[in-house]
Amino acid sequence: MKFVLEVDMSEGAVAADAEKELGRILRYWAGNVRHYALTAGDESAVYDSDHRDVGRWRIVEGP
Template sequence: MRFRLDIDMTDMTEEGQAAREIGRALRYWGGNLHHFALEPGDGSTITDSAHREIGNWRVVD
């Protein structure tokens, strides 16, 4: 099994914005992963601080 995290940084053009948004996503999802079984097929979208979808995480076989 693999845990995949995909974040689109295309629109993160402000200096330091990518690091802030990715750090925020990792803290948020890292703290919430215990709510998931982490089995193949589990996953969710990832949003930025403005609640726009910027990626997803998923568990794959």
């Protein structure tokens, strides 16, 4: 299985300060990881500090 995180960095808060926003996204996700089974098919939206949907994380099958 793979953990895949995709974040659109082309606009919004992420575009304005990518280092800060990506750090915040990763900290938020890591703090909530215990709430997910982390099995193939699990996924959720990723939001920036302005609460805009900027991507997704997901668990997929495969190498």
